[in-house]
Amino acid sequence: MSSKQRLFGTDGVRGVANKDLTASMAMNLGMAAGRWLCDAAPNSSHVRPYVRPFVVIGRDTRLSGDMLEAALAAGLAAMGVDVVNVGVVPTPAVAQIVLALGAAGGVVISASHNPFEDNGIKFFGGNGKKLPDRVEDEITGLMERIDALPRPTGTHIGRVTETHEPIQEYVRRVMATVGSIESQPLQGLNLVMDCANGAAYHLAPEIFQALGAELTVYSSQPNGININVECGSTHPQQMATAVRNSSAQAGLAFDGDADRVMLADEHGEIVDGDRMMAILALDLHRKGRLPGDVVVATIMSNVGLEQALATEKIRLHRTDVGDRYVAEAMETLGAAIGGEQSGHILLPFQTPTGDGLVTALQVLAIVRETGKTLSELASVVVSGPQLLKSVRVGSKQGWQQDADIQAAISDGERRLGSAEWLSVRASGTEPLIRVMAQGTDKTTVEAVVHDICAVVQAKLGG
Numbered sequence: 001m002s003s004k005q006r007l008f009g010t011d012g013v014r015g016v017a018n019k020d021l022t023a024s025m026a027m028n029l030g031m032a033a034g035r036w037l038c039d040a041a042p043n044s045s046h047v048r049p050y051v052r053p054f055v056v057i058g059r060d061t062r063l064s065g066d067m068l069e070a071a072l073a074a075g076l077a078a079m080g081v082d083v084v085n086v087g088v089v090p091t092p093a094v095a096q097i098v099l100a101l102g103a104a105g106g107v108v109i110s111a112s113h114n115p116f117e118d119n120g121i122k123f124f125g126g127n128g129k130k131l132p133d134r135v136e137d138e139i140t141g142l143m144e145r146i147d148a149l150p151r152p153t154g155t156h157i158g159r160v161t162e163t164h165e166p167i168q169e170y171v172r173r174v175m176a177t178v179g180s181i182e183s184q185p186l187q188g189l190n191l192v193m194d195c196a197n198g199a200a201y202h203l204a205p206e207i208f209q210a211l212g213a214e215l216t217v218y219s220s221q222p223n224g225i226n227i228n229v230e231c232g233s234t235h236p237q238q239m240a241t242a243v244r245n246s247s248a249q250a251g252l253a254f255d256g257d258a259d260r261v262m263l264a265d266e267h268g269e270i271v272d273g274d275r276m277m278a279i280l281a282l283d284l285h286r287k288g289r290l291p292g293d294v295v296v297a298t299i300m301s302n303v304g305l306e307q308a309l310a311t312e313k314i315r316l317h318r319t320d321v322g323d324r325y326v327a328e329a330m331e332t333l334g335a336a337i338g339g340e341q342s343g344h345i346l347l348p349f350q351t352p353t354g355d356g357l358v359t360a361l362q363v364l365a366i367v368r369e370t371g372k373t374l375s376e377l378a379s380v381v382v383s384g385p386q387l388l389k390s391v392r393v394g395s396k397q398g399w400q401q402d403a404d405i406q407a408a409i410s411d412g413e414r415r416l417g418s419a420e421w422l423s424v425r426a427s428g429t430e431p432l433i434r435v436m437a438q439g440t441d442k443t444t445v446e447a448v449v450h451d452i453c454a455v456v457q458a459k460l461g462g
Contacts, residue, residue, distance in 0.1 A: 026071035033107075186212040189214070251263065
């Protein structure tokens with residue numbers, strides 16, 4: 001593509017619903033994606049009149065979901081693609097249903113942990129994984145000439161079917177990651193669950209109770225505007241407090257589309273993504289089932305995770321911020337575990353995309369199997385000092401070529417003892433340069449961040 005800003009961000013097309021992300025934009029996006037799918041499908045309507053590619057659409061609970069769902073489905077059908085609309089489901093459910101039904105792709109209408117005013121459209125390929133940049137750019141190119149695209153007529157127009165039946169296949173697959181209803185793998189666990197008034201509000205309690213857990217459920221009454229409002233994985237305090245004030249062994253807080261989860265131990269202390277990755281990796285390692293003895297995380301993951309893994313000679317491979325980069329590195333390395341501090345964990349041998357329900361089930365199954373408390377298991381990660389500061393600049397251009405800034409960064413890497421413990425990057429949305437450092441010594445971490453920020457301020461400060 002050209003140098004102009006991409007339509008697709010790191011997690012699909014997002015914006016304020018009916019302002020940035022309008023119904024007409026969703027319909028055009030559906031038409032462009034439909035055109036791409038028909039061109040790519042080996043048995044497309046251009047070859048065999050009654051065999052059309054089909055896609056699965058799911059959404060979260062936000063108010064604008066109905067509007068965008070209808071527009072997107074209309075656009076797809078207008079280009080000869082059949083649509084199976086499964087309604088409100090977690091994002092990972094769409095990926096699993098795509099695989100179960102053999103669909104050409106899937107679409108999720110959700111803005112994840114963002115406020116209800118926002119919404120987004122994210123595509124999955126037939127493999128249940130996010131589309132590569134190349135395909136997103138091709139769809140964007142088709143959108144730019146939408147009026148010139150040929151339109152099917154007659155029997156070649158797609159149909160839209162609404163059904164909840166395929167959701168049970170997702171439920172079955174999630175449960176299968178820890179056993180079966182008969183084996184009751186969560187029997188005896190008393191849990192607090194926060195569903196964020198989001199996509200997991202119905203399925204998560206159903207699944208965990210069926211597997212034997214006793215639940216106290218919060219934020220499971222969505223009304224279209226209360227998704228993520230002072231609840232869920234970005235606001236886990238309600239859940240943690242409820243655990244602390246009860247006899248629960250753990251707490252779970254999903255985000256709006258349930259692809260991530262934050263946990264709390266029996267004392268109400270937060271167990272973040274770093275600790276979950278450590279628990280999962282060490283368990284697989286002890287069982288001889290951790291390919292390559294490697295875990296993939298971003299530069300934001302705490303040095304404590306790195307040190308905990310190192311005790312068992314497990315390597316932490318770091319990437320830039322974003323689950324897309326984590327997923328790419330995991331595929332290259334053949335890794336079984338990767339993710340982010342935020343609780344977005346990737347377990348490709350269990351599910352094709354991040355799934356908060358699967359992640360929580362895996363950790364809780366280890367709690368029950370080992371007989372250890374969640375606090376005991378999480379204690380292997382001892383967080384090191386970590387500091388993030390931002391410098392407002394007149395321009396984000398040129399900092400990577402500035403000799404003084406680069407010298408300060410190199411000096412900071414030397415003082416910290418590892419280049420991976422220092423991150424300097426420009427904000428994608430604001431005139432800011434962000435400096436994050438971590439390590440084993442708090443004074444050194446603070447000094448490195450201060451010194452680099454001072455040089456950036458002096459050279460580029462706005």
